Amino acid sequence: MIRHTLIPAAFALAATLAPTATSAQTATAGALEITAPWARETAQGQTAGGGFLTIGNKGKAPDRLLGGSTPVAAEVQIHTMSMDAGVMRMRPLRDGLAIPPGGSVALKPGSFHIMFMGLKRPLKRGETFPVTLRFARAGDVAVRFRVEAVTHGTAGKDAHGGNSHDSH
């Protein structure tokens, strides 16, 4: 009996969420402005994918990107990349990524990025998917990532750095 009332409720919720789906390449939350979130397309069986965006902070207080959640992956991590004995390595930022007041931080290939760990399905080029980003000050911010080609946002010469991502 209960199940009959729950199912229509779930559909109604999906319907109200749908309109926000198509808009918003830029999202604002308090002092934060989040621009052009995108993710790399992934192959069948790939377990992790990279996500990128720019976060501006127009406020007077520092904020911090701590992580987030998404229906398409088990976990959302914030990674940094650095050279270690001539090899580019990535590691999770356990304390998150600082967003300084009056500044902006670009998460991009070869640098800071979001890692969607434990992908539940491949990310297909052209689709968008919802992600809730969690900030220390601004709280939860809902954005949509657009899936782009692997080479998107990568200047030709930097393609090598980007490739090390796929071994993840």
Ligand SMILES: [Cu+2]
């Ligand atoms: Cu990573």
